[in-house]
Amino acid sequence: MAVTQFNPTCSKTHLHSSQLPFLSRTLPRHRHCTIAPLHRTQQARICCSVAPNEVQVPAVKTSDPKSKPECYGVFCLTYDLRAEEETRSWKKLINIAVSGAAGMIANHLLFKLASGEVFGPDQPIALKLLGSERSIQALEGVAMELEDSLFPLLREVSIGIDPYEVFQDAEWALLIGAKPRGPGMERADLLDINGQIYAAQGRALNAVASRNVKVIVVGNPCNTNALICLKNAPNIPAKNFHALTRLDENRAKCQLALKAGVFYDKVSNVTIWGNHSTTQVPDFLNARIDGLPVKEVVKDQKWLEEEFTEKVQKRGGALIQKWGRSSAASTSVSIVDAIRSLVYSDGNPYGIAEGIVFSMPCRSKGDGDYELVKDVIFDDYLQQRIAKTEAELLAEKRCVAHLTGEGIAVCDLPGDTMLPGEM
Amino acid sequence: MAVTQFNPTCSKTHLHSSQLPFLSRTLPRHRHCTIAPLHRTQQARICCSVAPNEVQVPAVKTSDPKSKPECYGVFCLTYDLRAEEETRSWKKLINIAVSGAAGMIANHLLFKLASGEVFGPDQPIALKLLGSERSIQALEGVAMELEDSLFPLLREVSIGIDPYEVFQDAEWALLIGAKPRGPGMERADLLDINGQIYAAQGRALNAVASRNVKVIVVGNPCNTNALICLKNAPNIPAKNFHALTRLDENRAKCQLALKAGVFYDKVSNVTIWGNHSTTQVPDFLNARIDGLPVKEVVKDQKWLEEEFTEKVQKRGGALIQKWGRSSAASTSVSIVDAIRSLVYSDGNPYGIAEGIVFSMPCRSKGDGDYELVKDVIFDDYLQQRIAKTEAELLAEKRCVAHLTGEGIAVCDLPGDTMLPGEM
Known part of the structure; x- marks a missing residue:
């Protein structure tokens, strides 16, 4: 459920397993938990959207798995990697499914996946691209460009419009595809339209993907889409579903x-x-600069409480105004950051409602597993803001109850909040 | 002058210094040269656009260098890399200037440069982005996305619209910016419009860039733009100027x-x-598949002579039709390939006219220097096609004589050839 990450360099420098950086400065009225030792890994601490408990199994009908989707060009050939000297020591090929594969975020991400920078120089990969009828031609174009790039590790590319085909045996599902909010569209409508997509994809993952597939939901509203997706995939561990708030984290670091x-x-x-969404809570209370609490370095409480959060939330919109498009390149970088630090929770020690996909601080165990960070502090300001974003996600959840097998939807959204970048 | 490259993996496998792969199968009527031993490096053999001799010094007026361009955000700070434990062993920061920095090719390339995958994990970089008045806001957006990506090696980003500012001390100039051919525009018009841009940028490089700046011209018509650029930069070695045909090479490999x-x-x-351009000559006579001459593997002379070349030339156009945009991602990959294998010539042993930027096979010396590959063979088919593309470049050169300090332009272009991808 990696979404945002504590800066790896800083983790190494400042947060070693014998250090207790958080508690030493805990204010008396702060709530805090026991200290979990930090592991000395580049992916030491991540912040993630988690659906803390295994969810109820909804009564969802799944279709039968179908045949594999269409392969493409030179990727239709079968390669015996064991037979070649250069590739004999490589790991077993992994299947990575990407939805919204004809879009701009994917256009950055796919080339990063194929280059080896995400999974390493000895990890051959198969890319399985999911598009729509409208975008199938564009997917062919993407496959052609991947071919023309001669990536040695990229051994299979297939394209399709049926998630039951494309998600077959997927070990990773990077779900980017979503409809943007059109003019005059209510947020409740957006939740429903995209929720339908993510419900269908959840059912497909449940039916045909690897039993331990890791799912990162990027398409907005990503938290509730992730919730819908996991509720429709009862046979896949809920802890494997993540929603991307890592770009927000990167932006928050940058602003600090x-x-x-x-x-x-x-x-x-x-x-x-x-x-x-605009209720997101970038946490400067627990953040550190050069090992010191942010508040000791940035002695401008007004800026921290008012401007900082706004700057992070409005960064996407500011970018669209400047650049004329949404931030595909940096979103793609943040997905890679999230994958690299992806690592797993049930229950949360913060008193936050269960059963929603809520961005929380995680810490990698360094072996593909993760745990929630326990040594965090809270003050009234942080608590209040967390309560607001929690209320929003609970309302979103009630609004998509028809998609999660939890009955009749009631859309009582608390104000018409926006997604970061939405204008 | 790296533009296209012999596949590195294959070079390692098939072209070691003691092997004589080309000559053993030379047909009697083939022209060939002496054998140059191949070096065992990943960048062993590259194919490049070269302006073989140092060119005449044109009488070009250069303005005075101005102050540095505007820095951006967190990149305005000065970092003492020597003072920090993590960065103490890093190389000296290098300045990389990129024109057309608000465009889609740059949007892929800049993030690759910043990530460290091009120059290595211990090479801090400064990116100097050149745009136009129209694109200056978009450049700010690009700088914001670079900031949000938290690349540890990226220590300076500056943006500007004056090449005399942006090219200051540049060690690399990646010149992507160019006007596309508008409806009803004659190729001669295009040569002039873009030629003016590249003449100005050549003068700016000559005045303010590093004396050993490496220049890769991507903006089309790239060969003649590169020629104009180098003719206007008499104080920079002509061998440092390159035009990108590497994407064509990658596409040719893929089709074979x-x-x-x-x-x-x-x-x-x-x-x-x-x-x-469409007169480009993808060489299947010298190419090899699994160490064997292509003709011994692909026993379909008609396909090789008629379809293969067309497939390579029309790939860009086919992609635009499929994908709706030009191939920014794979172009960016090919620029990285070219930079990585960038390596230097004067005179050519093939009998090709001097004083034009002509794509030829090069071989890296592994130390940043390069040489032309001498062990190549020619047959009538290859000779005829080379003569045609040579005639085109000579005509283009006459057409831009006003921009290279060589007198009055005469535009007698041999037919209205297209750029690859132009429709």
């Missing part, structure tokens, strides 16, 4: 660095709490 | 692999000769 006048590798322990 | 039913790492020694 800028304010403090330091490079961003000095900023650590930044958490995004809650929903990837 | 597909036809032979092998993965593209089995295809080596592919050269693109001449101009990056």
Whole structure:
């Protein structure tokens, strides 16, 4: 459920397993938990959207798995990697499914996946691209460009419009595809339209994907889409479903660095709490700059409480205004960050409602597993804001009850909040 | 002058210094040269656009260098890399200037440069982005996305619209910016419009860039743009100017692999000769598949002579039709390939006219220097096609004589050839 991550460099520098960086400065009225030792790994601490408990199994009808989707060009050939000297020591090929594969975020992400920078130089990969009828031609174009790039590790590319075909045996599902909010569209409509897509994809994953598939939901509203997806995939562990708030985290780090006048590798322990929406809570209480609590370095409480959060939330919109498009390149970078630090929770020690996909701080165990960070502090400001984003996600959940097998939807959304970047 | 490259994997496998792969199968009527031993490096053999001799110094007026361009956000801070434990062993920061920085190719390329995958994990970089008045806002957006991506090696980003500012101390200039051919525009008009841009940028490089700046011209018509650029930069070695035909080479490898039913790492020694236009000559005579001459593997002379070249040339257009946009991602990959294998010539042993930027096979010396590959063979088919692309480049050169300090332009272009991808 990696979404945002404590800066790896800083984790290594400032958060070793014998250090107790959080508790030493806990204010008396702060709530805090026991200290979990930090592991010395580059993926030491991540912040993630988690659906803490295994969810109820909804009564969902799944179709039969179908045949594999269409392969493409040179990727239709079968390669015996064991037979070649250069590739004999490589790991077993993994299947990575990507939805919204004809879009701009995928256009950055697919080439990163294929280059080896995400899974390493000895991990051959198969890319399984999911598009729509409208985009199938564009998917062919994407496959052609992947072919023309001569990536040695990319051994299979297939394209299709049926998730039951494309998700077959997927070990990763990176779900980017979603409809943007059109003019005059209510947020409840958006939740329903995209929720339908994610319900269908959840059922498909449940039917045909690897039993331990890791799912990262990028398409917005990503938290509730992830919730719908996992509720429709009862045979896949709920802890394998993640929603991307990592770009928000990266942006928060960047803004803190800028304010403090330091490079961003000095900023650590930044958490995004809650929903990837304007109610998101970038946590400066637990964040550190050069090992010190942010508040000791940035002595401008007004900026922290008012401007900082707004800057993070409005960054996407500001970018669209400048650049004329949404931030595909940096979103793609943040997905890679999330995958690299992807690592697994049930129950949460923060008193946050169960059964929603809520961005929380996680810490990698370094072996593909993860745990929630327990040594965090809260003050009234942080608690209030977390309560607001929690209320929003609970309302979103009631609004999509028809898609999660939990009865009749009631859309009592608390105000018409926006997604980051939405204008 | 790296533009296209013999597949590195294949070079390692098939072209070691003690092997004489080309000559053993030379046909009697083939012209060939002496054998140059191959070096065992990943960048062993590249194919490049070269302006073989140092060119005449044109009488070009250069303005005075101005102050540095505007820095951006967190990149305005100054970092003392020597003072930090993590960065103490890093190399000295290098300045990389990119024109057309608000475009889609740059949007892929900049993130690759910043990530460290091009210059390595211990090479901090400064990106200097050149745009136009129209695109300056978009450049800010690009800088914001670079900031949000938290690349540890990216320490400076500056943006500007004056090449005399942006190219200051540049060690690399990746020149992507160019105007596309509008409806009803004659190729001669296009040559002039883009030629003016590249003449100005050449003068700016001559005035303010590093004396050993490496220049890769991507903006089309790239060969003649590169020629104009170098003619306007008499104080920079002509061998430092390159035009990108590497994407054509990658595409040619891919098509040969597909036809032979092998993965593209089995295809080596592919050269693109001449101009990056529809007269370009993908060389299958010297190319090899699994160490064997292509003609011994693909026993379909008609396909090789008629379909293969067309497939390579029309790939860009086919992609635009499928994908709706030009191939930014794979172009960016090919620029990275070219930079990685960038390596240097004067005079050519093939009898090709001097003083044009002509794609030829090069071989890296492994130390940043390069040489032309001498062990190549020619047959009548290849000779005739090379003569055609040579005639085109010579005509283009006469057409831009006003921009290279060589007198009055005479535009007698041999037919209205297209750029690859132009429709």
